[in-house]
Amino acid sequence: MSFDDYDIVVVDSDEEFLAEAKAIFEGGATTARTVADAQRLVEAGDLDLLVLGPSNAHEAALESFSLLLELDSDLPVVLATGTITAQLLRAALRYGLRDVIQAPFTAEEIHQVLRESERRSKRRLAAPVAPVAPIGPKAGRVITVASAKGGSGKTVTATNLALLLARAAGPGKVAIVDADLQFGDVCLVLQLEPKLTIFNAAQDIDRLDNSLIDSLLTKHVEGVSVLAAPLEPAFADEVSTAVLIEVVSRLRERFEYVVVDTASLLDELLLSLLERADDVIFIVDMDLPSVKNAKLALETLRLLKFPSSKIKVVLNRSNARARLDEGEIERSLKMKISASIPSDGLVPASVNEGRPVVLSAPRSKVAKGFESVAALILGEVAESAKASKKRWK
Numbered sequence: 572m573s574f575d576d577y578d579i580v581v582v583d584s585d586e587e588f589l590a591e592a593k594a595i596f597e598g599g600a601t602t603a604r605t606v607a608d609a610q611r612l613v614e615a616g617d618l619d620l621l622v623l624g625p626s627n628a629h630e631a632a633l634e635s636f637s638l639l640l641e642l643d644s645d646l647p648v649v650l651a652t653g654t655i656t657a658q659l660l661r662a663a664l665r666y667g668l669r670d671v672i673q674a675p676f677t678a679e680e681i682h683q684v685l686r687e688s689e690r691r692s693k694r695r696l697a698a699p700v701a702p703v704a705p706i707g708p709k710a711g712r713v714i715t716v717a718s719a720k721g722g723s724g725k726t727v728t729a730t731n732l733a734l735l736l737a738r739a740a741g742p743g744k745v746a747i748v749d750a751d752l753q754f755g756d757v758c759l760v761l762q763l764e765p766k767l768t769i770f771n772a773a774q775d776i777d778r779l780d781n782s783l784i785d786s787l788l789t790k791h792v793e794g795v796s797v798l799a800a801p802l803e804p805a806f807a808d809e810v811s812t813a814v815l816i817e818v819v820s821r822l823r824e825r826f827e828y829v830v831v832d833t834a835s836l837l838d839e840l841l842l843s844l845l846e847r848a849d850d851v852i853f854i855v856d857m858d859l860p861s862v863k864n865a866k867l868a869l870e871t872l873r874l875l876k877f878p879s880s881k882i883k884v885v886l887n888r889s890n891a892r893a894r895l896d897e898g899e900i901e902r903s904l905k906m907k908i909s910a911s912i913p914s915d916g917l918v919p920a921s922v923n924e925g926r927p928v929v930l931s932a933p934r935s936k937v938a939k940g941f942e943s944v945a946a947l948i949l950g951e952v953a954e955s956a957k958a959s960k961k962r963w964k
C-alpha cells in the first residue's frame with residue numbers, strides 16, 4: 572500500500588509525531604507545524620488530505636483549520652488524537668472535518684479515509700445538490716429502519732410496517748424509500764418490478780419536483796408507494812446523500828408516513844438519515860454478533876449526542892434457539908427493548924412469495940410481532956409536527 576499517488580500534509584507542533592507520521596507514509600507526506608504553514612501548502616496545490624495531529628485536538632485549532640476549507644472546500648481534513656471525546660467529535664463535525672481517528676493511526680486507516688473521500692467526490696460530481704424545497708404546512712412522519720448488522724430483518728420489518736401503517740392510514744398515505752443503495756430488495760420482498768428508481772432522481776436532480784418524484788414511485792396494490800433502490804450496485808455511488816435527503820424531504824410533504832429501509836453501514840448517509848428521522852426502529856437480531864454491533868453503534872450515536880428517545884429497539888427472532896437473556900441484552904445496550912418479533916419460517920416463505928406476513932398470515936404470531944412495531948409508531952402519532960419540520964430544512 573503506497574501513498575505515492577497522493578499529496579498528503581500532516582500538521583502538528585510535535586516533531587516526534589511528525590516523524591512517526593512520516594514513517595507511516597513512508598516519506599510520502601509533507602509536514603507542517605502551524606496553520607500558516609499548512610495554509611501555504613493548501614494554496615500551493617491540489618491536496619488530497621490534511622491530517623491534523625494531537626496538538627490540534629482542541630476547538631480553537633479546529634476552528635482555524637476550518638478556515639482552510641474556504642480555500643478548498645473539497646479538502647478532506649481528519650484529526651488524529653489519542654483520546655476521542657464526544658466534545659471533540661461534535662467540534663469536528665461543526666468545523667467540517669471529515670473524520671476523527673485514533674492516534675497513532677495505521678496506513679490502512681488513512682487509505683480508508685482516502686477511498687471514502689474519492690467516493691464522495693465522485694458522488695458530488697454525479698449529483699449537484701438542488702436547492703432545498705420549502706417545507707409545506709403538512710409534514711409526514713419519517714421512520715428509519717436501521718441495524719448494525721446485515722441480515723437482521725430490516726427489510727422484512729420495513730415492508731410489514733409500511734403495510735400496517737397503510738392499513739391504519741388508508742391507501743396513498745405511505746411511502747417506502749429503499750436507501751440500501753447497493754443491495755436494496757424492498758421491491759423483491761413486495762414482488763414489484765420497478766421501472767424507475769432513486770438513481771433517476773439523482774440523474775435529474777436539477778429538475779427534481781413532486782411530479783418527477785411521483786413518476787419514480789412504484790405502486791403496491793395495498794396502497795403503498797415504493798421508491799426503489801438503484802437496479803445495479805454500481806449505480807449506488809451516483810446517488811448522493813443530498814439526493815436522498817432531498818427526496819425523503821419531499822416525500823414527507825405528501826405522505827403521512829415515509830418508511831426508510833437502510834443498509835447496515837454506519838456511514839455518513841445513514842447518520843444523515845438517522846439525524847432527520849422522527850423515529851428510528853433499530854433492529855437487533857437475537858445473536859451475539861448482532862448485540863455486540865448494536866452496542867457499538869448505539870454507543871457511537873450516544874457520543875454524537877443522538878437523542879435516544881427517537882430510537883426504538885426491536886428484538887428480532889426473539890424466540891431463536893440460541894436464546895439470549897433479554898434483560899442482559901437491555902443492560903448491554905443500555906436501552907429497553909420496545910417490541911419483539913419471533914422467529915418464524917413464515918417470514919422466509921413470505922419473502923420468496925413476495926407477500927409480507929401481515930398480508931399472507933395476518934393471524935400468525937410473527938404478524939402480531941410486526942403489529943407491535945407498528946403500535947410504537949401509531950401510538951405516538953399525536954407528536955407535534957413542528958420538531959420534525961425543522962430537521963428537513
Ligand SMILES: Nc1ncnc2c1ncn2[C@@H]1O[C@H](COP(=O)(O)OP(=O)(O)OP(=O)(O)O)[C@@H](O)[C@H]1O
Pocket residue numbers: 718720721722723724725726727728751833834835887888912913914915916917918919920922937
Ligand atoms: N423473524 C424472522 N423469522 C424468520 N426469518 C426471518 C425473520 N426476520 C428475518 N428473517 C429472514 O432473514 C433474512 C434477512 O432478513 P432481511 O432481508 O429483512 O434483513 P436485512 O436486515 O434487511 O438484511 P440486509 O442487511 O441484507 O439488507 C430473510 O431471508 C428473512 O426471511
Ligand SMILES: [Mg+2]
Pocket residue numbers: 725726727751755756832833
Ligand atoms: Mg435489507
